[in-house]
Every structure is written in structure tokens, then in C-alpha cells.
Amino acid sequence: MALVAVTRDKLNIDALTSELAGHATGDGAVATFAGLVRNSNQGRAVHFLEYEAYEPLAVRALARILDEARDLWPGARLAVHHRIGRLEIGESSVVIVAASPHRGDAFSACRYAIERVKQIVPIWKHEHFEGGDVWLEGATADPEDEAAKQNAYRIACA
Amino acid sequence: MRVTIRLFARLRDLAGSGELTREIPGPATVHTVWRSLTTEIPSLGEYERTLSVAINAEYSRMAAAVNDGDEVAFLPPVSGG
Numbered sequence: 001m002a003l004v005a006v007t008r009d010k011l012n013i014d015a016l017t018s019e020l021a022g023h024a025t026g027d028g029a030v031a032t033f034a035g036l037v038r039n040s041n042q043g044r045a046v047h048f049l050e051y052e053a054y055e056p057l058a059v060r061a062l063a064r065i066l067d068e069a070r071d072l073w074p075g076a077r078l079a080v081h082h083r084i085g086r087l088e089i090g091e092s093s094v095v096i097v098a099a100s101p102h103r104g105d106a107f108s109a110c111r112y113a114i115e116r117v118k119q120i121v122p123i124w125k126h127e128h129f130e131g132g133d134v135w136l137e138g139a140t141a142d143p144e145d146e147a148a149k150q151n152a153y154r155i156a157c158a
Numbered sequence: 159m160r161v162t163i164r165l166f167a168r169l170r171d172l173a174g175s176g177e178l179t180r181e182i183p184g185p186a187t188v189h190t191v192w193r194s195l196t197t198e199i200p201s202l203g204e205y206e207r208t209l210s211v212a213i214n215a216e217y218s219r220m221a222a223a224v225n226d227g228d229e230v231a232f233l234p235p236v237s238g239g
Contacts, residue, residue: 035239051238054166054231056215058238082238094239114239122210122231123238124167135168137235141210143217 003079004062006053011083013095020079021099031106033114035094037087044129051084051093054122058082061121064143068116069109072153076100076109082123112156119148159184159226161191167234172201182224188213189220191230208235
């Protein structure tokens with residue numbers, strides 16, 4: 001199983017956790033995060049989401065996030081899988097696993113990864129809600145933007 | 159030169175297609191391609207200040223040179239996670 005992936009298949013956080021942390025006896029901590037499709041957004045009743053990606057660049061951006069985290073927390077290891085296509089309420093859109101010798105780095109690397117996913121990975125949500133649909137637009141993706149990177153780091157270490 | 163233009167999310171909806179092939183007079187930059195595209199599809203112009211761009215699936219800049227056969231992608235603000 002690859003450490004980064006953009007896939008139409010359902011995500012399996014347990015399998016990814018086993019893949020990353022199942023065999024490394026130096027690990028003392030695993031932190032996991034799953035992003036779920038919520039049934040409401042900004043007052044709208046959400047029916048489902050469709051995720052679209054620029055897949056080759058999205059995979060590269062995820063790999064870049066792993067490289068950044070390796071520089072920031074050299075003892076930690078990360079895996080990030082993002083799902084695309086149609087997702088129903090309650091399904092996981094993204095799963096992140098961070099393993100490290102101690103809990104602090106695992107929590108920080110995990111939080112850093114999701115913040116950076118939202119900043120620089122070319123994936124978009126198309127929200128289908130009661131009465132319409134809308135493309136959600138968040139951050140202008142710029143991996144070289146040091147202020148954004150610093151902001152993700154600050155949140156990760158809060 | 160011939161370039162492939164990739165558009166995503168709302169940009170794709172506005173253009174009616176996610177992939178266009180266009181002849182662009184060289185030498186060209188990403189901005190040349192964008193200007194040509196917004197002349198053809200003016201509604202895309204609202205994204206001028208919030209776009210990201212990529213050449214051959216690597217993040218790039220508006221001022222970067224584009225070569226014959228390149229794939230140039232225009233990306234609205236991202237919303238993954």
C-alpha cells in the first residue's frame with residue numbers, strides 16, 4: 001500500500017495504520033485522523049459530495065507534505081490517502097496516519113498534514129445540497145507560500 | 159505551438175470542458191495561454207487573482223515559459239480534506 005494515494009475506493013484507516021506502524025518496533029505512538037462528509041455546511045442540508053482531483057499533481061502534493069513533515073519531525077512517519085468521486089454522508093474523504101517514537105510528534109505531524117492538504121493539494125469538493133449544488137473554494141494553492149506553511153506548523157504545534 | 163489546457167472544478171463547468179487543445183503563437187508563457195483562454199471564455203476572468211497554475215502536473219507560475227506539447231492546468235482555490 002502506497003503511503004500517499006488519491007483513490008475512488010473506500011478508505012481503510014485500519015489497513016493504512018497497519019501498513020505504516022505495524023512493523024516498526026521503535027514507534028511509541030500512532031495518531032490518526034479521518035475527515036468525514038458532514039450532513040450540513042453553512043446552513044445547507046448536504047446530500048452528498050463529489051470530489052474532483054488533478055490526480056498526478058495531487059499525488060505529488062501529498063508526497064511533498066510527507067517530505068515537509070519529515071524535515072519538521074525527523075522521527076515521525078506519515079501516510080495520507082484522499083478519496084475522490086461521489087461520497088455519501090458519513091464516509092471518509094481523507095485518512096491520515098502519523099507514527100513516531102513519542103506522542104507529541106505523531107499528533108503534530110498528523111495535524112500538519114491535514115492543514116497542508118487543505119492548502120496545497122489540488123482537490124475540490126462539489127457540494128450537492130437541498131435545492132442546489134456549489135463548488136467549494138478554499139485556499140489558492142501555492143506550495144512555496146512560506147506564510148501558509150508557517151501557519152500550518154503553528155496550528156500543528158498549538 | 160500546440161498546448162493542452164486542463165481545467166478543474168468550477169473552471170471546468172464554466173468552460174464546458176476539462177480539456178482543450180489550442181494553438182498558441184510562441185514564444186508563450188502560462189499567462190499568454192490564460193489570456194487566450196479568457197478571450198475565448200470571458201467568464202473565467204474572475205479567477206485571475208485566485209488561480210494556481212501547473213505545467214505538466216507540476217506547480218508553476220504565470221510567467222513560466224510554455225513549450226510545444228505542454229499540458230497547462232488552471233486550478234481554482236482548492237477545497238480538499
